[in-house]
Amino acid sequence: MSSLLVRRRGKKAAKPAELPGSADGATGTASPWANGPDRPATPASSGGGGADDDPPPAVVEWSNGPALATKAWGALLALALLAGPAALVWTVLRPAPAPVTAAAGTASTAESAAATERAVELVETWLRADSNDQQLIASLTNAPVGTLPQEGLTIRDSSVAQVEEAENDVWSVTVGVDVAEPAPGSTPPPADGQAKEGEQAEVPLVWVRRYFQVPVLVQRTDTRYSGPDLAVTALALPSPVPGPAAAADPPDLGYSETISPTSPAGQSVAGFLAAMVAGDGEITRYLRPGTSVSAVTPAPYTAVAVTGIKGSHEVTEDPADGDGTHALTTVELTRLDGNKTTAQYVLTLVARDGRWEVAGVEPAVRIDTTPTGTTDPGTAGE
Numbered sequence: 001m002s003s004l005l006v007r008r009r010g011k012k013a014a015k016p017a018e019l020p021g022s023a024d025g026a027t028g029t030a031s032p033w034a035n036g037p038d039r040p041a042t043p044a045s046s047g048g049g050g051a052d053d054d055p056p057p058a059v060v061e062w063s064n065g066p067a068l069a070t071k072a073w074g075a076l077l078a079l080a081l082l083a084g085p086a087a088l089v090w091t092v093l094r095p096a097p098a099p100v101t102a103a104a105g106t107a108s109t110a111e112s113a114a115a116t117e118r119a120v121e122l123v124e125t126w127l128r129a130d131s132n133d134q135q136l137i138a139s140l141t142n143a144p145v146g147t148l149p150q151e152g153l154t155i156r157d158s159s160v161a162q163v164e165e166a167e168n169d170v171w172s173v174t175v176g177v178d179v180a181e182p183a184p185g186s187t188p189p190p191a192d193g194q195a196k197e198g199e200q201a202e203v204p205l206v207w208v209r210r211y212f213q214v215p216v217l218v219q220r221t222d223t224r225y226s227g228p229d230l231a232v233t234a235l236a237l238p239s240p241v242p243g244p245a246a247a248a249d250p251p252d253l254g255y256s257e258t259i260s261p262t263s264p265a266g267q268s269v270a271g272f273l274a275a276m277v278a279g280d281g282e283i284t285r286y287l288r289p290g291t292s293v294s295a296v297t298p299a300p301y302t303a304v305a306v307t308g309i310k311g312s313h314e315v316t317e318d319p320a321d322g323d324g325t326h327a328l329t330t331v332e333l334t335r336l337d338g339n340k341t342t343a344q345y346v347l348t349l350v351a352r353d354g355r356w357e358v359a360g361v362e363p364a365v366r367i368d369t370t371p372t373g374t375t376d377p378g379t380a381g382e
Contacts, residue, residue, distance in 0.1 A: 112171065115218050116163050118140070120158055126237065127238075141234035143237050159176055159177075166215070169220075173215075174213045174241060175212050175213075178207045214236065257325070258311070266309055280303075301333045303334040304334075315349075326347070346365055
């Protein structure tokens with residue numbers, strides 16, 4: 001291409017009207033690449049041979065292009081030479097990057113989960129175990145197994161009641177579990193399992209919630225590519241402990257106003273809950289604009305009856321826009337098998353255009369924090 005540019009330098013470009021026609025004789029602008037992308041077309045000579053009759057150049061040249069390109073390359077080379085020492089100095093002087101470490105919260109979460117899983121497994125296995133399960137218990141703890149009963153217990157519904165990090169990578173885990181035990185006042189069978197004549201052969205059982213504490217050692221080793229490795233060991237056998245105690249003086253709830261289930265607010269609550277858990281009607285008609293609450297599908301109940309509503313603020317028959325209350329609602333739910341059960345919801349109600357709309361389902365009840373002798377001037381709709 002460079003030889004072509006030199007050979008055609010200085011020739012005058014043809015005017016648009018002087019461009020040669022197409023091969024079929026039609027007028028128009030002919031492509032300079034008619035003979036393929038690698039070879040410019042060679043128009044037929046007009047026979048005059050003069051400069052004005054020469055064909056237009058295949059490439060429009062910029063006469064200063066090579067010179068400017070040479071200058072540009074020189075400038076880039078100079079910049080590269082100047083940047084070399086600066087880059088070297090920065091490499092030497094820049095601070096070392098901080099080591100990447102796992103976040104404390106993530107580490108605690110992983111270790112807590114591992115400790116609780118091992119504690120639950122040990123408690124369940126230990127309660128169900130009989131005298132033939134020595135090796136099974138030994139695989140879950142490094143404590144001496146000791147004595148196991150001739151017959152294991154029947155259990156259900158185990159869960160973690162409390163987990164607390166002690167020290168030196170040891171976690172204290174309390175596991176709650178329902179245990180089938182002889183009913184109070186009943187006589188347990190003899191230890192050998194042989195009931196004597198006249199004695200009760202079968203003992204009625206009842207479910208009792210029991211709690212067991214297990215110390216678990218969790219050692220963490222962080223690996224570069226595969227994530228943390230956790231070594232988990234129960235350091236002792238489960239120990240029966242008291243369960244969490246009920247509050248001696250439970251606080252009052254913050255719902256001092258009574259709302260009639262037949263009032264406009266009560267009817268909105270009833271319609272909303274029926275749509276949400278019983279599939280009765282469209283739930284969106286009861287929602288405040290901008291609120292998103294989905295119905296339970298498939299519906300677990302066939303009917304909802306509101307038996308009582310307590311509000312955090314007074315509800316009027318003709319509310320102003322923005323008036324609101326938090327409503328603790330007691331309902332009777334009819335199950336699919338026809339049986340009924342009582343449940344409670346806490347809803348936020350806000351008035352708009354004279355009607356009450358549901359602005360949310362609250363995750364927890366509200367505690368009354370108003371000091372004695374004072375009133376709360378606020379409203380839920382503010």
